[in-house]
Amino acid sequence: MRRQRSLLNCAPISARQLADRPMRSALSRTDGSAEFADQQNFDRALARLVRLIAIPAESAEWFSEKDLVPASKRTWKNTLRNPAVLAISIAVAVIAGVFVFNFVSHLNDFPGSATARKLLGIAASTRSVMLDPVNAEAGTLSDLFFMKHGLEHYDVPEEFADFDTIGCRVFEDDESRRIAQIWVSEKRMQFFLFPAERDSKTGTVLRFPGWRYVRQEGWTGAVTEHSGVCFMAAVRGSEKDLAPYLTQPKE
C-alpha cells in the first residue's frame, strides 16, 4: 500500500512514460480518485509552465527536435532476465530435453526391441536353479524345443551354437508369447528365443537385418531375427563383451 502511494506520488505527467509495469498497476488501482486527478492536473499545469521557461538560443539549438534521452534499447540480457521469458525458456528446454532423450533412446529401436528389453530384465533376475539342467551344446536345443514344446525355428545362431549349456526352460511372458531361455557357461551368458514382432494388420513378420543391440539395467543384448523368431544373446556388461562373438563367425 505504501509502495503504491509512493508510486502514485511519482506518477508520470505524460502517457509516453508509462512503460513501467508496477506504475501501470498502481495507476489502474486509483479508480479515478479526485485526489489523484487533482495531483495530475497540478503536475500537468506545472510541466506546461516549465516548458515556457526561456532557454537561451545558444543552448536551445542543441535540443532542436531530438529527444533529450534516447529510448533505452531492450538488450538480450534484459530480455533473458525477464521472469516470464526465463520460465518459458526453462519449460521449452525441459520439453526439448525430454524430446531429445526419447528420440535418442528410440533411435536404435527395431521390431521386438521392447520385448528384448523386458527379457534383459528377466535375465538379470534369473537364478540357475530356476532352469532345467541340460548338458549339451546350445545349437542342439532347437530339437528339444520342437519335440517337447512344439516350437518351430527356435534355433540358436551358429555364432553361439557351440557353447555348453547349463540349463534351459520355456515360459510364457505377460502377452502369452512362448519364450525359450538358455543359460550357457561362457561368460554366464543367457540366450532368449522369442516370436518376432508382426504387423498388426497384415500379420507379416517385421524383419530387420543383422544384429541389433539393446541395453537395460547393466545388461546388454545382441538380437537377430530369423524365420520369424528372434534370438538374443544377453550378458551383464556392454556391447564390447558381445561384439567379439558377432564379428568372428564360427568356422
Add this chain to the structure above:
Amino acid sequence: MLGDSRKAQEIFHATLREAAVRAARGDLPDEQFWLFRDARWRCLEATRTDLQPEPVEMDERDVAPGAESQIQRLDPLQLAIWISAAPDPQRSALALFYLDEFDYREILDIADLKLSELSHFLAKGRRQLQAWLDSKFPQASKV
C-alpha cells in the same frame, strides 16, 4: 536547478565540453545518464558558494482542485526561482520531475534517490507549492 539562466548556460556548455573531450579520448562512461548526473553535480557545486536561502519551515497545503488556474497566472521564471530555492535533493527531484523528460526510475538513477524519498520530496513539494500559490493568489485558493 539554478534559477539563473546565465549560470545554467555556463554549466550546460561546461558539461558538453567535458563530454566532447571524453568522447575524443574514447573515455565515455557506459552509463545511460552520466551526462545528466554530471550536469546535476555541476549545478550543485555552483550553488554551494552562492547565497543560501534561509532554512525556514514552509507552509503546506493539500493540492486544490483549482490549482491549475493559479499555476496559469504564475510567471515561468518565478517557478524556476522557487524550485531552485528548494534544498537539495528536493530541488533535483522537482526539477527533473517537472522537466517531464524522465520517468521515475530514471530520476532515481540520476538523483541517487530511493522511491520513498522521491515520493516524499514530490508530495512535499506539491503541498509547499500549493501553499505558495495560495499565498500569491488567495482568491483562487478557497471555494
